[in-house]
Amino acid sequence: MAGIRAAQKEKTRRALIQAAMNQLSAEHGYASLSLREVAREAGIAPTSFYRHFQNMEELGLTLVDEGGLTLRQLLRQSRQQIAKGGSIIRASVTTFMEFVNNNTAIFRLLLQEKSGNSREFRMAVAREVEHFTSELEDYLVDEQKFTRELAELQADAIVRIVFSVGADALDADNKERQRLTEQTIHQLRIIARGAEATRTAAIPTEQAVRRQQ
Amino acid sequence: MAGIRAAQKEKTRRALIQAAMNQLSAEHGYASLSLREVAREAGIAPTSFYRHFQNMEELGLTLVDEGGLTLRQLLRQSRQQIAKGGSIIRASVTTFMEFVNNNTAIFRLLLQEKSGNSREFRMAVAREVEHFTSELEDYLVDEQKFTRELAELQADAIVRIVFSVGADALDADNKERQRLTEQTIHQLRIIARGAEATRTAAIPTEQAVRRQQ
DNA sequence: ACTTTAAGTGAACACGTGTACGCTCAATTT
DNA sequence: AAATTGAGCGTACACGTGTTCACTTAAAGT
Structure with a gap:
C-alpha cells in the first residue's frame, strides 16, 4: 500500500x-x-x-504537453513582473526570450511539431499556442480595455511575431538575440500604437490607411 | 554533339x-x-x-531553392496586381494565400526546414525569407517614403505574421482560410496605422505608449 | 501464506535503410 | 573505326528499426 x-x-x-x-x-x-x-x-x-x-507518438504528445505547461508557468512569472510596474511589452518579450534560452529543446519541439507531419501533434501544439493567445487577449480586454475584437487581432499578431522571433533566436548568438529582443519590442509598440489609433480615432484613421492604400 | x-x-x-x-x-x-x-x-x-x-541533403536543398524561386515569382505577380491600383495589403495577403494553396507541398517544405534539424537547411530557408522581407522593405521605403528603420521593422513584422498565417492555412478549410485572410489584412492595417503614427507624431505617441506601459 | 498482478527482460523476427562494388552498353571523343 | 566516358543496373552487405512473445520476479491483494 x-x-x-x-x-x-x-x-x-x-x-x-x-x-x-x-x-x-x-x-x-x-x-x-x-x-x-x-x-x-x-x-x-x-x-x-x-x-x-503505447507509441513513440504518445511519448511525443506528452513532451508537447509538458512544454506547453512550462510555457504557461512562464507567462505567470511574466505577469508578476508586470504587476511590479514594468513595461508589459518589454517584460513579456524578455521573459519569452529567456524561456527560449533556458528550454531550447522543448521550444524547438513545439516549433517543429507545429508544422510537423502528424496532424495530432500539430493540433496539440496549436492548442498550447491558443492558450497563450487567449490569455494575452483577456489581458488586453481586462487591463487595457480594448474591445474583444481588437484585442483578438492584437494578441494573435503578437503571438505570431513572438513565436517567429523565438525560432530565429534558436540559431542566434547572444548579441543577435539582444537585437531581436529590442526589434520585437519596437514592433509590438508599433502594433500597440496602431491598435490605440484604431480604437481612439476609428474614422480619421481610415483616411490615413487609405492614404497608403 | x-x-x-x-x-x-x-x-x-x-x-x-x-x-x-x-x-x-x-x-x-x-x-x-x-x-x-x-x-x-x-x-x-x-x-x-x-x-x-551526392546526398539526400543535396536534393533537399535543391527543393528549397526551387521553392524560394516560386515564391519570388509570386511576389512579382503580387506587385503587378498592386500596379493595377488595388490595396497593397489585400493584394499581398491574398496572393500569398494563393501560393500556399497552390504550392502546398513546397510551402510546407520551406516551413518545416525553417525550423528543421539541418543548419544548412535552416539557413537556406532564412535566405529566401530575407529576400522576401527586403523586397517588401524596399517597397515601403521607395513607395511609401518610410524611413529605412521603420520600414525594416514593419516589413519584418509583416513577413513573420504572413508566414505564420500561411502555416495555419495548411490545415484549414476554405472558410477558415478566408477568415485567416481577412484577419491578417486587419492586422497588417493596424501595423500600418502604428507605423504611420510613429513617423507622423513621434513625440505625442510616446505618451500613448506610456499610457499602456 | 497463497494468488494475482504487472514492470522489466531477452531472444527473435521481418523489414527498410544507405551505400560500395563491379558490370553493361550507348553516347561521345579521338 | 577505336577508345573513352558515364548514366544506369543488380547484387550484396551491415545495420538499426519497431514489435511479438513467453519468461522472471518482486510488489500488492486476498
Missing part, C-alpha cells in the same frame, strides 16, 4: 521523458527519435518502453 | 526532383524521405541516384 511499485514506475516514466528530452537537439529532432535509443538512455530494455507508452 | 546524353540526364534529374515533391505531403515530410522510394518513383535504380545528387 506504500505504492513503492507505482513510485518506481513513475520514476522510470520520468527517466524515459528525460531521456527523450536529452536526445532532442538542433540536429536530432523528434521525428528521428528512436525507441531503442530512448530506452537505452533511460536504462531499460527496449521492450519495457511499452509498459509506459 | 546533339547533347542527347546530357538531355537525358537532365530529364531523370527532373524526374527525381518531381518524385521527391510528390512524396512530400502533410504526413510525410522531407526528413522521412527515402532515397530508395524516390528512386523507385523516378523509375531508376536506387544506386543511380548518386549520379545526380
Whole structure:
C-alpha cells in the first residue's frame, strides 16, 4: 500500500521523458527519435518502453504537453513582473526570450511539431499556442480595455511575431538575440500604437490607411 | 554533339526532383524521405541516384531553392496586381494565400526546414525569407517614403505574421482560410496605422505608449 | 501464506535503410 | 573505326528499426 511499485514506475516514466528530452537537439529532432535509443538512455530494455507508452507518438504528445505547461508557468512569472510596474511589452518579450534560452529543446519541439507531419501533434501544439493567445487577449480586454475584437487581432499578431522571433533566436548568438529582443519590442509598440489609433480615432484613421492604400 | 546524353540526364534529374515533391505531403515530410522510394518513383535504380545528387541533403536543398524561386515569382505577380491600383495589403495577403494553396507541398517544405534539424537547411530557408522581407522593405521605403528603420521593422513584422498565417492555412478549410485572410489584412492595417503614427507624431505617441506601459 | 498482478527482460523476427562494388552498353571523343 | 566516358543496373552487405512473445520476479491483494 506504500505504492513503492507505482513510485518506481513513475520514476522510470520520468527517466524515459528525460531521456527523450536529452536526445532532442538542433540536429536530432523528434521525428528521428528512436525507441531503442530512448530506452537505452533511460536504462531499460527496449521492450519495457511499452509498459509506459503505447507509441513513440504518445511519448511525443506528452513532451508537447509538458512544454506547453512550462510555457504557461512562464507567462505567470511574466505577469508578476508586470504587476511590479514594468513595461508589459518589454517584460513579456524578455521573459519569452529567456524561456527560449533556458528550454531550447522543448521550444524547438513545439516549433517543429507545429508544422510537423502528424496532424495530432500539430493540433496539440496549436492548442498550447491558443492558450497563450487567449490569455494575452483577456489581458488586453481586462487591463487595457480594448474591445474583444481588437484585442483578438492584437494578441494573435503578437503571438505570431513572438513565436517567429523565438525560432530565429534558436540559431542566434547572444548579441543577435539582444537585437531581436529590442526589434520585437519596437514592433509590438508599433502594433500597440496602431491598435490605440484604431480604437481612439476609428474614422480619421481610415483616411490615413487609405492614404497608403 | 546533339547533347542527347546530357538531355537525358537532365530529364531523370527532373524526374527525381518531381518524385521527391510528390512524396512530400502533410504526413510525410522531407526528413522521412527515402532515397530508395524516390528512386523507385523516378523509375531508376536506387544506386543511380548518386549520379545526380551526392546526398539526400543535396536534393533537399535543391527543393528549397526551387521553392524560394516560386515564391519570388509570386511576389512579382503580387506587385503587378498592386500596379493595377488595388490595396497593397489585400493584394499581398491574398496572393500569398494563393501560393500556399497552390504550392502546398513546397510551402510546407520551406516551413518545416525553417525550423528543421539541418543548419544548412535552416539557413537556406532564412535566405529566401530575407529576400522576401527586403523586397517588401524596399517597397515601403521607395513607395511609401518610410524611413529605412521603420520600414525594416514593419516589413519584418509583416513577413513573420504572413508566414505564420500561411502555416495555419495548411490545415484549414476554405472558410477558415478566408477568415485567416481577412484577419491578417486587419492586422497588417493596424501595423500600418502604428507605423504611420510613429513617423507622423513621434513625440505625442510616446505618451500613448506610456499610457499602456 | 497463497494468488494475482504487472514492470522489466531477452531472444527473435521481418523489414527498410544507405551505400560500395563491379558490370553493361550507348553516347561521345579521338 | 577505336577508345573513352558515364548514366544506369543488380547484387550484396551491415545495420538499426519497431514489435511479438513467453519468461522472471518482486510488489500488492486476498
